[in-house]
Amino acid sequence: MQNSIKNNPSSLNDQNTWGIGTQCIQAGFEAAVGGPRVLPIYQTASYKYEDVDQVERLFALEESGFKYTRTGNPILAAFEQKMTILEGGTGAVATSTGQAAVLLAVANLLRAGDHLVSARTIYGGSHVLFGTTLKKLGIETTFVNPEDPVEELRKAFRPNTRLLFGETIGNPALDILDFDKFSSLAHEFDVPFIVDNTLATPFLCQPFHHGADIVVHSATKYIGGQATSLGGMVIDGGSYNWNNGKFPDYVEPDRLYANTSYWKKFGRAAFISKARAQYLRDFGVTLSPFNAFLLNLGLETLHLRMPRHCENALALAEFLENHPQVNWVVYPGLKNHRSFPRILKYFDYSGASGVLTFGLKGGSAAVREFVKALKLASLVVHVGDARTMVLHPATSTHSQLSSRERLAAGIPDDMIRVSVGIEDADDIIRDFDQALQKAKRK
Numbered sequence: 167m168q169n170s171i172k173n174n175p176s177s178l179n180d181q182n183t184w185g186i187g188t189q190c191i192q193a194g195f196e197a198a199v200g201g202p203r204v205l206p207i208y209q210t211a212s213y214k215y216e217d218v219d220q221v222e223r224l225f226a227l228e229e230s231g232f233k234y235t236r237t238g239n240p241i242l243a244a245f246e247q248k249m250t251i252l253e254g255g256t257g258a259v260a261t262s263t264g265q266a267a268v269l270l271a272v273a274n275l276l277r278a279g280d281h282l283v284s285a286r287t288i289y290g291g292s293h294v295l296f297g298t299t300l301k302k303l304g305i306e307t308t309f310v311n312p313e314d315p316v317e318e319l320r321k322a323f324r325p326n327t328r329l330l331f332g333e334t335i336g337n338p339a340l341d342i343l344d345f346d347k348f349s350s351l352a353h354e355f356d357v358p359f360i361v362d363n364t365l366a367t368p369f370l371c372q373p374f375h376h377g378a379d380i381v382v383h384s385a386t387k388y389i390g391g392q393a394t395s396l397g398g399m400v401i402d403g404g405s406y407n408w409n410n411g412k413f414p415d416y417v418e419p420d421r422l423y424a425n426t427s428y429w430k431k432f433g434r435a436a437f438i439s440k441a442r443a444q445y446l447r448d449f450g451v452t453l454s455p456f457n458a459f460l461l462n463l464g465l466e467t468l469h470l471r472m473p474r475h476c477e478n479a480l481a482l483a484e485f486l487e488n489h490p491q492v493n494w495v496v497y498p499g500l501k502n503h504r505s506f507p508r509i510l511k512y513f514d515y516s517g518a519s520g521v522l523t524f525g526l527k528g529g530s531a532a533v534r535e536f537v538k539a540l541k542l543a544s545l546v547v548h549v550g551d552a553r554t555m556v557l558h559p560a561t562s563t564h565s566q567l568s569s570r571e572r573l574a575a576g577i578p579d580d581m582i583r584v585s586v587g588i589e590d591a592d593d594i595i596r597d598f599d600q601a602l603q604k605a606k607r608k
C-alpha cells in the first residue's frame with residue numbers, strides 16, 4: 167500500500183523477490199515522500215469520493231477502493247498484502263480472529279447440502295465449527311486420520327464433497343501434514359485444499375508450494391507473537407480453477423454487484439474477491455485497524471522470533487526426553503519423531519515451531535504441583551507468545567471429554583502442552599527442572 171488510499175504498490179513484483187526478513191519488515195507498505203515512514207493506523211469507518219459516479223463504480227465492483235471499513239481499510243490492506251507476499255499468494259482478507267478466518271474460507275465455498283473432508287487432528291475450535299455448528303447449517307464433515315493410507319482416505323470423499331482441510335502442524339498431536347498425499351487427493355477429487363498454517367507460519371513453511379489452494383491463519387499466535395490482539399487471515403493461492411461445474415457461485419452472475427461473475431472478472435483472484443464482497447460484507451468479521459497495527463508490528467520480527475522459538479523448543483524437548491520424571495516427549499523437531507522427515511521435505515527452515523507436549527509421571531497431583539511450581543512459565547490458554555506457557559489439556563481445553571475419549575483423541579491425562587517462548591533457553595530449562603523436582607516430592 168502506498169501512503170494514500172490506493173491499494174496497489176508499484177513495487178509489488180520487487181517485494182516478491184525480497185528475502186523473508188525484508189518482506190516481514192517492509193512488504194505491503196511504501197512510504198510517500200513527506201508521509202509517515204511507519205504504517206499508520208487509519209482509524210476511520212468511511213472514505214471520501216470524487217462524485218456519485220465513482221461510488222457507483224465502487225459498488226458495481228468496477229473500480230477497486232475502500233467503501234466502508236467493514237469490507238476494507240488501508241492498514242488492513244497493507245497487512246493483507248504483506249501476508250500475501252509472505253505466503254506467495256494472490257490476495258488476502260484480514261479477519262477479526264483466526265476462527266473467523268476459518269469460517270470465512272469455508273463459507274465462501276460451501277452451502278447447505280455440501281460436504282467437506284478434514285483431518286481430525288485439527289485445532290479444537292475448527293473441529294467444533296465443522297462437526298457441530300456447520301452441521302446445524304446443513305454442511306457435513308467427515309473427519310479422517312491424516313496418517314491413514316491414501317486408499318483409506320479416498321473413502322471419505324463423496325460426490326458433494328467441496329473441500330479438503332488440514333493443518334501444517336496439527337494441534338496438539340503435532341504431526342506435520344503429508345502435503346503430497348493431501349494435495350494429490352484434492353486434485354484427484356477436484357476440490358480446493360485449505361491449509362491452516364498458524365503454528366508453522368510462512369517462515370517455516372509455505373503451503374502454496376506444496377499444493378495448497380487456500381491458506382488460513384490465526385494471526386493471534388506467532389504472526390502477532392506477543393499475545394496482545396486477536397486476528398486472522400485468509401490467503402488465496404490463485405491456483406484453483408473455479409469453472410469446473412462444482413462452484414456455480416463463482417461463475418454465475420452476482421445480481422447484488424451489477425451481475426458480476428467472480429470467475430470472469432477476477433480470474434485467479436475470484437476466491438478472495440468473492441470472500442470480501444459477499445461474506446466479509448455479510449458476516450462483518452472485520453479486523454480492527456488498531457489490532458492490525460499491533461499484529462503487523464509483531465510480524466516485523468517473525469523471522470527473528472521463529473528460529474529462537476524452534477531452538478528453545480528443541481533444547482527443552484531434549485532436556486525433558488532425558489528426565490526421569492517424564493513419561494514421553496512429542497516434538498516434531500526431535501529426530502526420532504515420525505514427522506521429522508517431513509520437516510526436511512516441506513519446511514524452508516529446519517525447525518518445528520515452539521509447541522511441544524510431554525507426559526509427566528505421578529498422576530494428577532504431580533501435574534498440579536508442577537504447574538503451580540513454575541515461576542517463569544505460566545498457565546495460559548494460548549500458543550505462540552514470546553513468553554513460555556503451559557496448559558494441561560485434560561483439565562482445560564479437553565475437559566468436556568471423558569478420560570477414554572481423550573486417549574482416543576491422542577490427549578492422555580498426563581499430557582502437558584508447552585508453548586516455548588523466546589526467553590533464554592537456560593532459564594526456561596532451569597524453571598522446568600525446579601518445578602519437576604517439586605512435583606516429585608508430591
Ligand SMILES: *Cc1c(COP(=O)(O)O)cnc(C)c1O
Pocket residue numbers: 263264265266289291292333337362364365383384385386387396397398
Ligand atoms: C488459535 C487457532 C485458531 C483460532 O484462532 P483465534 O485467533 O483464537 O480465533 C485456528 N487455528 C489454529 C491452528 C489455532 O491455533
